[in-house]
Amino acid sequence: MRTKKQWFFLILKIVIILIIVLIGSVYFFRDTLLQQALDKAKNKFNTEYNSDFNVGSAKFLGTTGVELNNITLIPHEADTLLSVQKIKTEVSLLQLLTGDVQLNNLEMQNGFIQLVKNENGKNFDAFLKKEKNEEKTNDKRDYAKLVNRILNKLLNLVPAQMNLTNLSLRINDMDKKVQFHMDDLKLVNNELDTQIKVTTNTFSQNWNIKGYANPRDKKADLLFASGDTSKIQVPYIDERFGLKSSFDKIRLKLDNLDMSFGKLHIDGVASIENFTINHPKIAKKDVVIKNAQFDYRFLLGSDFIAIDSTSEAQLNKIKVKPYLEYNTEEDTVYSLKLNIDTMKAQDFITSLPDGLFSHFVGMEAEGEFDYKLNFQFNKNKPNKLIFDSKFNKHNLRIVKYGDANLEKLNTEFTYRAIENGVLQRPIFVGASNPNFTPLELISPYLKHAVLTNEDPSFMRHRGFISEAFKQSIAKNIRTKKFSRGASTISMQLVKNVFLTREKTLSRKLEEILLVYILENNRIASKERMLEVYFNVIEWGPNVYGIGEAAEFYFQKKPIDLTLNECLYLASIVPKPKKFMYQFNEEGNQKSYAEKNQKFIKNLMLRRGLITSDDTIGQSIPIYVSGRARSYLRIKVVQDTIAIDSTASVSDFDF
Known part of the structure; x- marks a missing residue:
């Protein structure tokens, strides 16, 4: 008769043998499991996203490597969303079984992703809808869950290591076209380095993108700069809105993306150098912002989207602490608070964007000031609008006027209307x-x-x-x-x-x-x-x-x-x-x-x-x-005299 110790080792041996058999079976039938996972994905795309997902061939390379060939994703009655000739990546068997695939060590060759909007609609509409299993507590959209879901889906598609060759992102909005083409993009040890060729209906240029990117930790620090000209031109908005814009460099940094207690926190930094915009409704000439930085703290809940008051926006030497909120909890309410701490008046004047305040060029001032704004608008109660603006000056005075010399009002002068x-x-x-x-x-x-x-x-x-x-x-x-x-x-x-x-x-x-x-x-x-x-x-x-x-x-x-x-x-x-x-x-x-x-x-x-x-x-x-x-458009009334045909000239008294 076996002792308890013997029974324990016997059961342990059986469990180990079963695990080995299971792993062996999974390894032996891994291609079958891969095909089943692809079939499951195909069925999900068809039923939940109204799209056809097809893979020409698929196979395992070693234990976790996967190679897919001729992949297409085509929404029903819409333009192709994705087409790639070859994909190599590493996927865990557990992810294949659960369907929650997270890409690792990705290699892609010869393909494109395209977002199309035309008279028939958008080819990506179905992918923005709510998940069927998402808890529904009311009819309102949960902003935190929606944004978190979209961002996590996008980040899961970004591998920790990747090498992309001959790939394009195409955007077609009612024939306003933009293409971002990459001959070679590499992300190795969280370091990204690539050149992107940007082509629109109006221009073509190359962009360099370098920096740190860690999609698993949800952190990034990227620098965008031109690869062939002094400035990067911003595509699409020139055709869509008639707004021409360009910049020398943009830095985008993501420090934190966290969903906790039903709220989504997004923290980071965005900065830009020599940002130039031109639009007839903004100014009659180029407006140039030399240096601007935004230390942002976004906070999203089930019924609000906000920029937290701990954020700080800086325009040259002007520092502003903003609070901005869109809230739909009871009514639709827009809130804005701005706070400028005490600063020198001259620093404010010299920090104004070139081209936006042309009449202030050459103005000089002494003293300091601070400013606070509290604005709130309730869409359903518009008459209860709050607008409280407080400008506090400290020994502030104008020493020298710019182009607009206000002292002119006290003298004789020549006025010419325009x-x-x-x-x-x-x-x-x-x-x-x-x-x-x-x-x-x-x-x-x-x-x-x-x-x-x-x-x-x-x-x-x-x-x-x-x-x-x-x-x-x-x-x-x-x-x-x-x-x-x-x-x-x-x-x-x-x-x-x-x-x-x-x-x-x-x-x-x-x-x-x-x-x-x-x-x-x-x-x-x-x-x-x-x-x-x-x-x-x-x-x-x-x-x-x-x-x-x-x-x-x-x-x-x-x-x-x-x-x-x-x-x-x-x-x-x-x-x-x-x-x-x-x-x-x-x-x-x-x-x-x-x-x-x-x-x-x-x-x-x-x-x-x-x-x-x-x-x-x-x-x-x-x-x-x-x-x-x-x-005046005065109607002239002519009096007429009826003349008897039998009368003679002598009958009239002249």
Whole structure:
């Protein structure tokens, strides 16, 4: 009879023999198991991804090596997604059995991956859908799980060691084509070194990519630079959006990618040198950012995507700590917080991107400042928008102005409007111009009417009206375009005198900064600003200044204008070149125009700017008597006389 010890060794021998037999069987039947794994993959692609996955031949090389030939992945009724002549890699038998394949020591030859979007749809749509076994707690998309799944799938396809020969990534978006072709790409001991030829419909160039890449530890540090020119051109977006861009170098670093407690953390660094962009809606010339770096901390949850406040963005010497969040937990809420710690004003000026703030070139400043912004927009509650902007200055003053010399407002100067890039006739703002009108010689009715219609708090604010700005932002977000501005008279004045009327990001940013400097440094009095404003703004086609306007419409001096005439002039300031559309074929104002002027008048009455006595005798309709009358589309009515055919010439009294 066997002892317990003997039984133990007997069972151990049997287990060892079974393991050896199992390993031997697996090794002996490994090609069969490989084929079964491929069949399983083929069935999964067909049922879950609506695609045909085919391998011409497959075999094991040694114990873990696998060689596949003539591999294709073709979505049903769509363009081929993948085609490769030969693949050699190492795959564990366990991964083949589970279907969760992770590539190692990859060699690929002669093939391509292509992403196609055309009138029939996208050939990669099916691969972005949710997994069937993913837990569904609500109807909302889980951002953390979605991004984590996509990133892990991509990283599993990146082997720890690889050698790729004659391979291409092709993108075709409605015939906007980009191809990234690699003759030879090597990743050895986590070191990547390759040259990629980039070809689009508009250009062709070579890129060098070098650095560290460890897909298993989810870490990387890569440097992109040009292989044949001084700058890398960014493909696709030039054709897709008309945005031309280029750069010297880009560094992309991934330090951490971790999913824990239902949240996805993505940390790293991105930097760029001499980034150049050109788009007509940004600026009329190249905008150059010499050095920029973003130490990012992305955080994704089931119902939010955020850039954490520990992130830091640096533009030359400007350092900004941002917080950005898109949250769908209850309502769709957009949040943005910016924090600039105390910095030198001159460092800020010299750090502004070249081409974006051309009027600030040569400006010098002393002192320091800090800035904080808190912005929140609830899509379902747009009227509860939060916009809190705080600029704190510390002994800040402008020592020298750049191209936009704001001190000019206090002197006589020549103003020339720019229409569609063309300089208009010069208008001299000073006493030698017979049409120049000092503020005290402008009808008080007109001053009150224009301020009421354009900027009621002009004499009190410092360049901006926060509530109007909030409403403007809310409407622009709702309409997804710049459908409403929040322009004050200060902003209109700066735009007219120092800038152009072009609708670009550059012009708007310069306008905001110049207005802040003008108003908060008290460079010109409110009265002088208003005087210049009345004498330079456009009041009609080639009509500039109130002196010309009063003559053009009513053959009067500005001081002699009636209340009704002033209400009319105030109403056309927003669209002066379209004044003629306020009138009908009889030369009388249309009802909507009269209602608009009545609205302005009632506001003036409620605010005590005029009294009921001022309105006496002002019910007479507006009559345009000056040169402006020739612009009205007045229908000429010809009186006709019926003549009796039997009458003679003598019957008529001449």
